[in-house]
Amino acid sequence: KYNNFQQKHKETLKAYINHSITQMLITEKPKEIVKEDLTWVGNKKRGSKQLNNRLNQWMEGYLDERLEFKSELNGIKVTEVNPAYTSQIHHKCKTLGQRSFETFTCPKCNEKEDADINAAKNILARKYEKHITKYTPVKTIKEYYKIKERSSF
Numbered sequence: 001k002y003n004n005f006q007q008k009h010k011e012t013l014k015a016y017i018n019h020s021i022t023q024m025l026i027t028e029k030p031k032e033i034v035k036e037d038l039t040w041v042g043n044k045k046r047g048s049k050q051l052n053n054r055l056n057q058w059m060e061g062y063l064d065e066r067l068e069f070k071s072e073l074n075g076i077k078v079t080e081v082n083p084a085y086t087s088q089i090h091h092k093c094k095t096l097g098q099r100s101f102e103t104f105t106c107p108k109c110n111e112k113e114d115a116d117i118n119a120a121k122n123i124l125a126r127k128y129e130k131h132i133t134k135y136t137p138v139k140t141i142k143e144y145y146k147i148k149e150r151s152s153f
Contacts, residue, residue: 010059017063021070030076033067034127036083037134081126082134084141091121094148 071078090097090106097106104115126132132141 013059014062017066018070021063021066025070025074025076032077032079033071034079034081034124035064035067036086036123037080038064038083079127080134081123082132082136082141083123084132084136084138085145086122086126087115087119089122089145091118091125094145096142096145 068078085096087099087104088096090104090109090111092111093106093108095106095108097104097108099115102115103112104118105112131144
C-alpha cells in the first residue's frame, strides 16, 4: 500500500510539474531561460536520516529535465550559469550579505529584500559576467566578489 501511495504521489507531482512548466511557457513566452547549473550536487550524506529519506523520495532532476525538454520542443534557448553565491550576494552592490529564509540583508546598503528575487537577479546577471563561467571554482568566485567589494569603497 505504501509503495502504491508513493507511486501515485510521484505521478501527481510529475503532472503538476509538467502543467506548471507548460503554463509558464505559454504566459511568459520566453526566448531564453537562464538557470543555475545544479549538477554538482552529489549523492553525499546531507544531514539527518529523516532529511536523507525525504531527499531520496524527491524526484531529483525531473524538473530540470522537463524544463530542458519543453524548452527544446518550443525552440527556447536554455543557458546554465554557475550557482555559487547567487543567493548570498546583493544584486546591486555585489556585496556578500546574509540570507535568512525569505529575506536577504545587505550589510553595505542596509537593504532588506526578497531573497529569491535577489538570487534570480544575480542568476540573470551571471550570464553576462565574463570573469565567472559555468566551471569557475567556488573559491575563485568568492575571491572575485571580495576584490570587487573592496574596490567599491
